[in-house]
Amino acid sequence: xxxxxxxxxxxxxxxxxxxxxxxxxxxxxxxxxxxxxxxxxxxxxxxxxxxxxxxxxxxxxxxxxxxxxxxxxxxxxxxxxxxxxxxxxxxxxxxxxxxxxxxxxxxxxxxxxxxxxxxxxxxxxxxxxxxxxxxxxxxxxxxxxxxxxxxxxxxxxxxxxxxxxxxxxxxxxxxxxxxxxxxxxxxxxxxxxxxxxxxxxxxxxxxxxxxxxxxxxxxxxxxxxxxxxxxxxxxxxxxxxxxxxxxxxxxxxxxxxxxxxxxxxxxxxxxxxxxxxxxxxxxxxxxxxxxxxxxxxxxxxxxxxxxxxxxxxxxxxxxxxxxxxxxxxxxxxxxxxxxxxxxxxxxxxxxxxxxxxxxxxxxxxxxxxxxxxxxxxxxxxxxxxxxxxxxxxxxxxxxxxxxxxxxxxxxxxxxxxxxxxxxxxxxxxxxxxxx
Amino acid sequence: xxxxxxxxxxxxxxxxxxxxxxxxxxxxxxxxxxxxxxxxxxxxxxxxxxxxxxxxxxxxxxxxxxxxxxxxxxxxxxxxxxxxxxxxxxxxxxxxxxxxxxxxxxxxxxxxxxxxxxxxxxxxxxxxxxxxxxxxxxxxxxxxxxxxxxxxxxxxxxxxxxxxxxxxxxxxxxxxxxxxxxxxxxxxxxxxxxxxxxxxxxxxxxxxxxxxxxxxxxxxxxxxxxxxxxxxxxxxxxxxxxxxxxxxxxxxxxxxxxxxxxxxxxxxxxxxxxxxxxxxxxxxxxxxxxxxxxxxxxxxxxxxxxxxxxxxxxxxxxxxxxxxxxxxxxxxxxxxxxxxxxxxxxxxxxxxxxxxxxxxxxxxxxxxxxxxxxxxxxxxxxxxxxxxxxxxxxxxxxxxxxxxxxxxxxxxxxxxxxxxxxxxxxxxxxxxxxx
Numbered sequence: 001x002x003x004x005x006x007x008x009x010x011x012x013x014x015x016x017x018x019x020x021x022x023x024x025x026x027x028x029x030x031x032x033x034x035x036x037x038x039x040x041x042x043x044x045x046x047x048x049x050x051x052x053x054x055x056x057x058x059x060x061x062x063x064x065x066x067x068x069x070x071x072x073x074x075x076x077x078x079x080x081x082x083x084x085x086x087x088x089x090x091x092x093x094x095x096x097x098x099x100x101x102x103x104x105x106x107x108x109x110x111x112x113x114x115x116x117x118x119x120x121x122x123x124x125x126x127x128x129x130x131x132x133x134x135x136x137x138x139x140x141x142x143x144x145x146x147x148x149x150x151x152x153x154x155x156x157x158x159x160x161x162x163x164x165x166x167x168x169x170x171x172x173x174x175x176x177x178x179x180x181x182x183x184x185x186x187x188x189x190x191x192x193x194x195x196x197x198x199x200x201x202x203x204x205x206x207x208x209x210x211x212x213x214x215x216x217x218x219x220x221x222x223x224x225x226x227x228x229x230x231x232x233x234x235x236x237x238x239x240x241x242x243x244x245x246x247x248x249x250x251x252x253x254x255x256x257x258x259x260x261x262x263x264x265x266x267x268x269x270x271x272x273x274x275x276x277x278x279x280x281x282x283x284x285x286x287x288x289x290x291x292x293x294x295x296x297x298x299x300x301x302x303x304x305x306x307x308x309x310x311x312x313x314x315x316x317x318x319x320x321x322x323x324x325x326x327x328x329x330x331x332x333x334x335x336x337x338x339x340x341x342x343x344x345x346x347x348x349x350x351x352x353x354x355x356x357x358x359x360x361x362x363x364x365x366x367x368x369x370x371x372x373x374x375x376x377x378x379x380x381x382x383x384x385x386x387x388x389x390x391x392x393x394x395x396x397x398x399x400x401x402x403x404x405x406x407x408x409x410x411x412x413x414x415x416x417x418x419x420x421x422x423x424x425x426x427x428x429x430x431x432x433x434x435x
Numbered sequence: 436x437x438x439x440x441x442x443x444x445x446x447x448x449x450x451x452x453x454x455x456x457x458x459x460x461x462x463x464x465x466x467x468x469x470x471x472x473x474x475x476x477x478x479x480x481x482x483x484x485x486x487x488x489x490x491x492x493x494x495x496x497x498x499x500x501x502x503x504x505x506x507x508x509x510x511x512x513x514x515x516x517x518x519x520x521x522x523x524x525x526x527x528x529x530x531x532x533x534x535x536x537x538x539x540x541x542x543x544x545x546x547x548x549x550x551x552x553x554x555x556x557x558x559x560x561x562x563x564x565x566x567x568x569x570x571x572x573x574x575x576x577x578x579x580x581x582x583x584x585x586x587x588x589x590x591x592x593x594x595x596x597x598x599x600x601x602x603x604x605x606x607x608x609x610x611x612x613x614x615x616x617x618x619x620x621x622x623x624x625x626x627x628x629x630x631x632x633x634x635x636x637x638x639x640x641x642x643x644x645x646x647x648x649x650x651x652x653x654x655x656x657x658x659x660x661x662x663x664x665x666x667x668x669x670x671x672x673x674x675x676x677x678x679x680x681x682x683x684x685x686x687x688x689x690x691x692x693x694x695x696x697x698x699x700x701x702x703x704x705x706x707x708x709x710x711x712x713x714x715x716x717x718x719x720x721x722x723x724x725x726x727x728x729x730x731x732x733x734x735x736x737x738x739x740x741x742x743x744x745x746x747x748x749x750x751x752x753x754x755x756x757x758x759x760x761x762x763x764x765x766x767x768x769x770x771x772x773x774x775x776x777x778x779x780x781x782x783x784x785x786x787x788x789x790x791x792x793x794x795x796x797x798x799x800x801x802x803x804x805x806x807x808x809x810x811x812x813x814x815x816x817x818x819x820x821x822x823x824x825x826x827x828x829x830x831x832x833x834x835x836x837x838x839x840x841x842x843x844x845x846x847x848x849x850x851x852x853x854x855x856x857x858x859x860x861x862x863x864x865x866x867x868x869x870x
């Protein structure tokens with residue numbers, strides 16, 4: 001089992017290198033030489049998939065005019081409600097810890113732009129607003145864009161009687177294996193024993209087959225400073241000992257390292273047979289990240305801080321990572337994420353979207369990954385917690401099956417839209433913000 | 436005169452290419468081969484200048500504790516007021532059209548971070564907050580960071596009895612030549628004749644020796660679509676005819692073009708002896724921009740949408756532009772801009788900061804450029820307009836000399852801090868936002 005996983009890891013990397021095994025890792029027509037030169041990257045294949053439509057407009061024969069868009073607030077928490085001219089409603093919950101920093105963009109930019117538009121033009125609307133609002137670009141803007149897109153997809157799913165994911169693609173992943181990306185950011189400051197025990201408890205609850213630990217200080221400063229001397233090395237070793245050879249283990253650097261230290265830590269991860277190695281360098285150190293990638297055999301993952309299609313196009317064409325991780329919120333929603341997934345597929349790479357803790361993140365994630373091509377086997381999961389930005393549990397009821405992890409596997413919800421009913425009493429605690 | 440300018444243009448580019456003429460364009464120790472390979476860029480020289488301190492701490496022997504930071508609001512407009520433990524005060528005006536989209540970041544992130552800190556540690560404070568708040572990164576965050584930095588520099592300048600610029604360097608540019616970057620964004624939609632006439636009036640008022648026109652649709656979509664067929668070609672030709680051979684002309688593409696069209700337009704600019712060619716491609720098309728740069732002999736300018744030091748490090752090391760244009764607000768203030776200026780100098784390139792219209796932009800600009808190494812001869816100017824976000828003229832009084840453009844040259848104000856007193860009655864129309 002242990003070696004099988006190790007073989008699989010090498011296999012991912014080798015497939016990307018050698019252009020083999022097309023059935024499992026779809027490759028580009030032009031081949032997939034791994035150590036591609038920057039100037040020689042083949043962008044034409046990626047540009048072709050970027051042109052493909054995402055939203056299945058054919059599901060909606062008549063215009064669906066977005067008549068009203070409301071942002072509701074209760075202290076730090078935000079809810080988006082959209083209503084069509086014909087009375088269809090869609091609801092989403094804002095990002096749990098960024099919405100409060102950028103909600104004026106929702107009011108000043110997104111409401112005026114989306115109001116009165118035909119929701120069937122969502123591809124084009126998302127493209128225009130994300131690419132032209134240059135001075136407002138960034139994660140905080142994309143978080144608001146994702147919020148409105150999720151509400152519109154909820155509304156469209158309710159109209160079509162289909163889960164939101166189905167509006168964007170065919171269900172290629174009716175269930176997914178999870179990896180535990182622990183919700184407690186402060187994990188890094190705990191003793192390795194303590195932090196591993198917390199993850200262990202979650203692993204028991206979910207029977208997850210994969211767990212991700214956090215290396216370094218996670219400061220995005222390439223400081224090479226650990227929270228305690230030797231803490232990361234100890235954590236890497238102890239995680240393998242605690243979870244055993246059958247557990248798939250990943251490691252997230254969150255920008256802790258410079259190139260040299262990133263490679264040193266990577267070699268230790270290889271020694272302990274880790275599955276992937278995430279973002280050891282600050283996110284925008286693209287060329288340095290390519291150096292690290294080339295120096296290691298462990299597959300590398302990254303991209304959660306990206307907000308630009310063009311940036312992913314570069315990262316994918318140049319195979320800076322083997323596994324790309326757009327965040328559904330930070331990257332501005334599902335339509336844009338689908339474009340990244342398609343590029344990853346075209347380049348023989350994989351995608352596993354990043355997920356913040358809290359809110360309804362896991363719901364949006366499940367809709368997305370259900371239809372995601374080139375999906376990595378394991379997908380981030382931070383428990384079925386629905387804490388909102390005020391620390392209140394968002395009361396939701398599934399429209400269909402229960403949300404549960406059985407043997408580390410979660411079935412995609414089959415209810416319409418985002419698959420849940422949010423308790424109207426909870427929504428009532430939020431007041432509409434007036435422009 | 437005409438040919439002299441043209442010679443100078445070629446000279447800038449050639450100096451950067453050949454490593455000659457060190458007296459005018461300081462070059463790196465490692466030489467400045469223009470068509471440097473991406474993988475071969477010499478980053479060590481840049482990394483060395485990045486380590487140098489910016490704020491002259493030696494001017495302040497005792498701690499200056501930032502005791503109180505307030506954000507004041509009047510509808511769309513924001514004012515920042517900082518107060519030291521010893522009662523010194525600094526004031527800045529928020530960005531005229533982005534502050535209203537991201538002011539919660541000021542409240543939620545910047546006030547808690549800067550309160551209680553020693554203002555003498557400003558270099559380190561700016562570094563930490565700009566590099567670690569990864570999920571909030573982008574122009575909207577940097578605009579808030581710049582606002583607080585300007586207020587702190589105003590306070591420090593008032594304490595030291597020095598203009599803000601002098602806190603960051605020696606005055607190497609006691610006066611600057613302006614170029615008119617017209618304040619009317621809608622200029623693009625006017626007939627070439629009309630838009631040129633508006634610029635002409637400004638040129639008469641200021642006696643500016645340089646004018647920048649706007650090409651294409653300015654959509655950041657690389658659409659290659661003009662607002663009217665042939666409008667840009669006509670504008671380029673007519674601007675030369677209207678202003679004559681003695682006027683220095685620049686052209687800004689604002690992301691209108693794909694590579695092929697960018698080069699075609701660039702060749703026309705060369706034909707009409709334009710001085711620089713700004714941002715023809717969407718800002719994050721780095722590799723494509725390098726292709727355009729290599730295909731043209733006209734110096735290229737860009738960088739106004741950047742918010743990362745690491746991005747400028749890449750752009751400068753690889754000489755993607757000959758002239759870099761960080762925006763004081765979008766890039767998060769003067770300390771970070773000084774780091775870009777130093778990198779530009781080390782690489783034999785030039786800097787001319789970008790400036791948004793409105794607010795007190797020109798004041799901040801004047802302080803910055805007064806101490807900027809490797810400053811491009813012509814600097815952006817959008818008239819002495821001080822319209823705030825609500826369209827109200829900000830009533831300011833210079834502490835020293837009058838603000839005026841004489842023969843297209845503006846003297847750097849010598850008053851302390853940002854050099855002005857803002858009418859207290861105006862400030863009173865703004866109310867402190869409570870956290």
